Amino acid sequence: KKFDFGMVGLGVMGRNLLLNMADHDFSVVGLDLDAEKAASLEQEAQEKHQIKGTTDVKEFVNLIEKPRAIMLLVPAGKPVDSVIGSLLEHLEEGDIVVDGGNSYFPDTDRRVKELAEKNIHFFGMGISGGEKGARFGPSMMPGGDKGAYERLRPIFEAVAAKVDGEPCVSYLGSGSAGNYVKMVHNGIEYAIMQLLAETYDLLNRGLKVQDKRIQKLFDQWNNSKELESYLVEITADILNQDDPLTDKKLIHLISDTAKAKGTGKWTSQNAMDIQAPVPSIDLAVNMRDISKYKEERISASNIYNWEAQKDLDLEAFLEKLKDAFYFAMITTYAQGMAQLHIASKEYNYGLDLEEVSKIWRGGCIIRASVLENFRKAYRKNPELPNLLLDKDLAADLNSKQSAIREVLNTGISLGIPLSVYGTTVSYFDAYRSEILPTNLIQAQRDYFGSHSYERIDREGTFHTEWED
Numbered sequence: 001k002k003f004d005f006g007m008v009g010l011g012v013m014g015r016n017l018l019l020n021m022a023d024h025d026f027s028v029v030g031l032d033l034d035a036e037k038a039a040s041l042e043q044e045a046q047e048k049h050q051i052k053g054t055t056d057v058k059e060f061v062n063l064i065e066k067p068r069a070i071m072l073l074v075p076a077g078k079p080v081d082s083v084i085g086s087l088l089e090h091l092e093e094g095d096i097v098v099d100g101g102n103s104y105f106p107d108t109d110r111r112v113k114e115l116a117e118k119n120i121h122f123f124g125m126g127i128s129g130g131e132k133g134a135r136f137g138p139s140m141m142p143g144g145d146k147g148a149y150e151r152l153r154p155i156f157e158a159v160a161a162k163v164d165g166e167p168c169v170s171y172l173g174s175g176s177a178g179n180y181v182k183m184v185h186n187g188i189e190y191a192i193m194q195l196l197a198e199t200y201d202l203l204n205r206g207l208k209v210q211d212k213r214i215q216k217l218f219d220q221w222n223n224s225k226e227l228e229s230y231l232v233e234i235t236a237d238i239l240n241q242d243d244p245l246t247d248k249k250l251i252h253l254i255s256d257t258a259k260a261k262g263t264g265k266w267t268s269q270n271a272m273d274i275q276a277p278v279p280s281i282d283l284a285v286n287m288r289d290i291s292k293y294k295e296e297r298i299s300a301s302n303i304y305n306w307e308a309q310k311d312l313d314l315e316a317f318l319e320k321l322k323d324a325f326y327f328a329m330i331t332t333y334a335q336g337m338a339q340l341h342i343a344s345k346e347y348n349y350g351l352d353l354e355e356v357s358k359i360w361r362g363g364c365i366i367r368a369s370v371l372e373n374f375r376k377a378y379r380k381n382p383e384l385p386n387l388l389l390d391k392d393l394a395a396d397l398n399s400k401q402s403a404i405r406e407v408l409n410t411g412i413s414l415g416i417p418l419s420v421y422g423t424t425v426s427y428f429d430a431y432r433s434e435i436l437p438t439n440l441i442q443a444q445r446d447y448f449g450s451h452s453y454e455r456i457d458r459e460g461t462f463h464t465e466w467e468d
């Protein structure tokens with residue numbers, strides 16, 4: 001009997017996902033050029049698992065049931081193309097290749113086209129949840145040929161995380177839809193991580209609150225209906241971690257220079273291309289970039305001093321902070337989801353944002369209880385251009401507006417950078433403004449470049465000889 005599924009790349013993610021499939025009684029075969037990895041896959045298998053590891057491409061392909069379902073979990077970029085190249089001569093019409101990495105979505109569109117010429121279906125699928133997710137239930141975001149998805153569906157639904165019995169995987173759309181959705185997922189991930197970091201900075205450096213109290217606060221947030229979420233949960237855990245080498249908390253010994261693999265940057269870059277404003281994500285990318293200039297920051301910190309203290313009722317302030325974080329978090333998701341709405345039209349993905357909200361409720365890094373509310377909002381109105389226009393969410397945000405403004409004021413007066421908080425409020429204020437000062441921009445363009453402008457009281461295009 002042939003195997004149900006094949007995996008190329010037996011790093012932690014590939015191996016864990018295969019073991020997860022084997023747990024659900026699928027027979028799986030893994031390919032890795034590293035003989036040790038291929039062998040260790042079989043060693044890790046339990047008795048009931050039907051698992052095989054190999055280093056031979058031809059044997060691997062021949063072992064899989066037709067039409068073949070093969071996933072690649074190799075580093076994004078050239079390795080994906082070279083693996084596809086090595087598989088191609090052994091594949092047949094109707095076979096399916098799924099790229100499970102964080103590939104750049106235009107690469108996926110190119111690969112879909114190239115393989116379609118050979119009648120092979122190519123899928124780009126975002127997988128979120130890290131190593132543990134892969135082993136015990138990730139959120140999966142597949143895009144590609146709808147009909148071909150049926151071959152993958154039972155396997156993916158079995159291994160995905162479940163929320164109220166519903167699997168956190170859905171067919172999302174054609175072409176690179178899956179990679180695009182995962183890219184924006186990561187953009188939102190960047191912004192929420194930065195919001196949590198800013199919250200910590202405001203309390204720790206700004207208000208001199210003890211770590212223990214901050215950790216308790218995040219714990220309380222995670223245990224509340226509104227803020228229950230993976231990123232808040234792990235932030236509380238992180239603050240609690242002792243350093244094994246000293247008697248300090250580990251967080252104080254970790255370098256503040258951040259790294260990034262690029263998905264956040266791609267989200268912002270593409271958002272600009274399709275004119276989908278996502279300033280909270282842009283700023284989160286910017287803040288990681290600023291963090292790299294450590295030496296310049298040290299120099300600047302010696303030039304510019306700002307010592308300020310704030311007398312406030314801490315417990316009352318922490319209540320407001322909770323509302324402020326909720327406000328910023330919702331408004332951040334709103335930007336990312338609006339980007340998906342625009343991208344879906346731009347690239348003909350046919351995205352269903354109710355489904356996206358549904359599969360982000362569990363398994364992924366940005367899973368949070370509020371996703372259920374987004375799902376309801378999109379169920380009411382599948383074409384909702386922006387979550388800020390949903391009446392139920394609006395009622396929530398309205399009641400928390402003053403809190404975020406007060407938190408922001410506190411941060412500014414203390415000299416603590418609240419970049420994502422700040423830009424989130426500006427985005428909100430711009431989005432809710434019937435009138436923006438862009439009339440002045442139009443006038444300036446016409447003044448120095450005769451670029452013309454439109455009027456609000458009559459039709460047509462106008463130009464003024466301003467200097468006369």
Ligand code: 6PG
Binds near residue numbers: 130261
């Ligand atoms: C996930 C994560 C995952 C990975 C990021 C990290 O959803 O499981 O997003 O994909 O951790 O690629 O991204 P950076 O290295 O850019 O922070």
